[in-house]
Amino acid sequence: MDALTDLAAGFADALTPINLLFAFIGVLLGTAVGVLPGIGPAMTVALLLPVTYVLEPTSAFIMFAGIYYGGMYGGSTTSILLNTPGEASSIMTALEGNKMAKAGRGAAALATAAIGSFVAGTIGTLLLALVAPTVVDLAIGITAADYFALAVFAFVAVATVLGASPLRGLASLGLGLYLGLVGTDVLTGQERFTVGVPQLSDGIDVVVVAVALFAVGEALYVASRLRHGPVQVMDASGPYMTRSDLRRSWAPWLRGTALGFPFGALPAGGAEIPTFLSYASERRLTKHPEEFGKGAIEGVAGPEAANNAAAAGVLVPLLTLGLPTSATAAILLAAFQGYGIQPGPTLLTTESTLVWTLIAALFIGNTMLLVLNLPLAGVWVKLLRIPRPYLYAGILLFASLGCYAVNADPLDLVLLLLLGGLGFVMRRYGWPVAPAIIGLILGPIAETNLRRALAISGGDLSVLVDTWFSRIVLLLSFLALVVPIVLRVVRGRRSTPEELQETGELRHHETAAANREGGEGS
Amino acid sequence: MPLSRRSFLAGVVAAPVLGGLAGCAGTVVQPGDLSRLRIMAPASPGGGWDTTARVMQRVIQQSGLARNVQVFNVEGAGGVIGLGQLGREDDDALLMMMGLVMVGAVDTNDSSTRLTDVTPIARLIGETELIAAPPDAPFDDIAGFVEVWAADPAATPIAGGSAGGTDQILAGLLAQAAGIDPAQVNYIPYSGGGESLSAMLGGQVTAGISGTADYGPQVASGDLKGLAVSTAERSDQVPDVPTLIESGFDVEVSNWRGVMARPGMTAGAREDLIALVVDTHDSDEWAEALENNGWDDLLLTGDDYAEFLAAEEARVREILVQIGLIQ
Structure with a gap:
């Protein structure tokens, strides 16, 4: 096959000692910025753009590729250990990953994330090399109505994370949808709910909300409980991946990859929706439903694979059409231009050497990340042995630093504190926080695409079911919504206590609080 | 591709070396404070303003016009957040990248800092x-x-x-x-x-x-x-x-882009910044950057630029009112 010959030539170009050094620097930097919330790979590559005039293109792109994939890795480490997602696409990882860490399974969670990222990154890069032109043709046919249908499907799919009480779950979702409205309306350019604060006109950063609700909320909660009962010491001595972990991880890795790659290739797909869908599907397919909400390894393996596969997918429109669909892709494009390379539909033919070297570099970076991260997993989990007051003080410091770094704007810290206070209250009274984040991400996608579709059709609602794609996806959403209800009616009401216990965000050390809330709740 | 890959690579390696030599030759091209220049890109990394700011950074350093050029991003509200920040600055060695979009954004965001509140330096390029x-x-x-x-x-x-x-x-x-x-x-x-x-x-x-x-x-x-x-x-x-x-x-x-500086600077400081921009514009590296990025050369400096800005503001305001985006 032609592509394979080209790829082999790409490897020959990329595999020199000096390039390997650049790959190493890249993955190291990438992992570091992925760990810190707020600073992402886009900013890092932008800061490093000046190196393009001292380095030859191959070395520069190898380093950038390492940063790009490394950023996706780094985000999972803090999600799992500290419940502090570094990037929006690692939010779902925090749900089960952090529960695993608290149960002493941190090393296994980190390992499945690292291997899953490697598997997904490798398969994704391979797909990029082999099927990019075909995928991009399909991706371009996706209309605004199709995106809306996908968003509806994602909403329905993630209903499983709503928690034990649907009322609280929906309230939390509504809160997220509201936060998503803050900012400038995409279609009319008018500001909504910005209360005259110019910094709010671009909306509230998802990372700030996620870090506030997850990390700050939790830190405040833990602080408030310190004097109640004995201090729990987290067990960090759990084993690396066991045979059974591996058996339970491989299918989620592959399913996550299958979801992530096509979404990444969509011009407005992104890495968040596939992580939601992956989490939802793992939760439905698992043989261990009782573990979900307490630290199920499938819930880490799937979303982590999905976000890395999406990262590879994003390069599809970039390399085949010269069309950047993420901030990092836009900067890579700027780097191409810095070398006098005109991106566009002909990039793959006119600059094939460089493109294949870049693809080879992605493979190298990905492998290097696995080599770097797998042994480190054991080192990272030792963080959890830090006594809790110091650990959570550290998390607070770290969260604030990261949020401040996004814009160097003190207002972000005020937001972090306000939303963190909200996160504490939600936690204290057993309101799940995940639906709020999901609403914040999905709400604007659904709204913008619904209104865009209707604007294009001149207000004709039938546009929403105009394509086969949207019909099928909407039908699936409908079935996903109705079938469980029908099944429950048919089977009759049974096993209610288990059902209630099976879902649920609030867990283990909060049982006392949960019991009390039960009385206040309905 | 106008350049062969090899000669291009040679250029890439040679340029900073030559730039470095020019720097060592002793004559300080710019007055002291401009040897450390900051350029604000009032948008996220990867956009047009950010790219232009970073190209400018590269050209100024390569051609030895200033030793240390730093680009930083102040995101938000079509650049108006950055404009507000520039309005509070007291550093002469700071340029803010901006362009046609900011003219509209000042109105749509009802910004308290207007473009007339800061110092126009030059229009550079257009797309x-x-x-x-x-x-x-x-x-x-x-x-x-x-x-x-x-x-x-x-x-x-x-x-x-x-x-x-x-x-x-x-x-x-x-x-x-x-x-x-x-x-x-x-x-x-x-x-x-x-x-x-x-x-x-x-x-x-x-x-x-x-x-x-x-x-x-x-x-x-x-x-x-x-x-x-x-x-x-x-x-x-x-x-x-x-x-x-x-x-x-x-x-x-034309989707033009230009640079502004802090309010209330002395005429001398403004002239220095204009001279720096004109020197940047005259360099071979800049010509190459225009070619690579497909930009039109639209250099216009000082008061001429201020006049152009006023005309654009009036035109943009009128059309945005007619479209119904602003009152």
Whole structure:
């Protein structure tokens, strides 16, 4: 096959000692910025753009590729250990990953994330090399109505994370949808709910909300409980991946990859929706439903694979059409231009050497990340042995630093504190926080695409079911919504206590609080 | 590609070396404080302002005009957050990148800092706008498109970049010139040229407006129909596409970018900054950057630039009011 010959030539170009050094620097930097919330790979590559005039293109792109994939890795480490997602696409990882860490399974969670990222990154890069032109043709046919249908499907799919009480779950979702409205309306350019604060006109950063609700909320909660009962010491001595972990991880890795790659290739797909869908599907397919909400390894393996596969997918429109669909892709494009390379539909033919070297570099970076991260997993989990007051003080410091770094704007810290206070209250009274984040991400996608579709059709609602794609996806959403209800009616009401216990965000050390809330709740 | 890969690589390696030698030759090109220059890109990394700021950084360092140039991003509200910050600065060695979009953003965001509150230094470059249509469109030129458009503006969706930006301004001005009420224009904003390009390739909209850098390659390869370009002269990137003026519509828009400095600086400090920008503009590296990025050279400095700004502000305000984006 032609592509394979080209790829082999790409490897020959990329595999020199000096390039390997650049790959190493890249993955190291990438992992570091992925760990810190707020600073992402886009900013890092932008800061490093000046190196393009001292380095030859191959070395520069190898380093950038390492940063790009490394950023996706780094985000999972803090999600799992500290419940502090570094990037929006690692939010779902925090749900089960952090529960695993608290149960002493941190090393296994980190390992499945690292291997899953490697598997997904490798398969994704391979797909990029082999099927990019075909995928991009399909991706371009996706209309605004199709995106809306996908968003509806994602909403329905993630209903499983709503928690034990649907009322609280929906309230939390509504809160997220509201936060998503803050900012400038995409279609009319008018500001909504910005209360005259110019910094709010671009909306509230998802990372700030996620870090506030997850990390700050939790830190405040833990602080408030310190004097109640004995201090729990987290067990960090759990084993690396066991045979059974591996058996339970491989299918989620592959399913996550299958979801992530096509979404990444969509011009407005992104890495968040596939992580939601992956989490939802793992939760439905698992043989261990009782573990979900307490630290199920499938819930880490799937979303982590999905976000890395999406990262590879994003390069599809970039390399085949010269069309950047993420901030990092836009900067890579700027780097191409810095070398006098005109991106566009002909990039793959006119600059094939460089493109294949870049693809080879992605493979190298990905492998290097696995080599770097797998042994480190054991080192990272030792963080959890830090006594809790110091650990959570550290998390607070770290969260604030990261949020401040996004814009160097003190207002972000005020937001972090306000939303963190909200996160504490939600936690204290057993309101799940995940639906709020999901609403914040999905709400604007659904709204913008619904209104865009209707604007294009001149207000004709039938546009929403105009394509086969949207019909099928909407039908699936409908079935996903109705079938469980029908099944429950048919089977009759049974096993209610288990059902209630099976879902649920609030867990283990909060049982006392949960019991009390039960009385206040309905 | 005008350059062979080898000679290009040689240039890449040689340029900083030569730049370094020029720096060591002793004569300090700029007065002391400008040897450390900061450039603010009031947008996120990867956008037009950010790219231009970073190209400028590279050129200034390569050509040895200043030893240390730092680019930083202040994101938000179409650049107005950055403008507000510039309004509070007291550092003379700071340039803020800006452009046509900021002229509109000041009004749409009702900013308390206006462009007249800071010091205009120079207009640098412009990007030609390209109006294009999907390959199966029932018309081949801009006149044919306008005919379809005028018949039913509401049923003629036009894709472009974010609301109130250059693309929508051009759509409004063209409507005005064609006798269509700008308020009736069915403009569909996308976040950036990439997304609107895919809506065009998928044939979801009747036409689209973006920079020649976004649509040009597709027009050249025949995947899109090029209808018209927005500047007075044709673009090198799509030489076969006529200008709007050629086609009988008296509309000329360039997505220009320039630099501003802090308010209340002395005339001398302003002259130093202008001299730095002009020296940057005169360098070979800048010429190469214009070529690589497909930018038009639009240098205009000092008071001439201030006059141009005032004219653009009036024109943009009028059209945004007619479109209905601002009161």
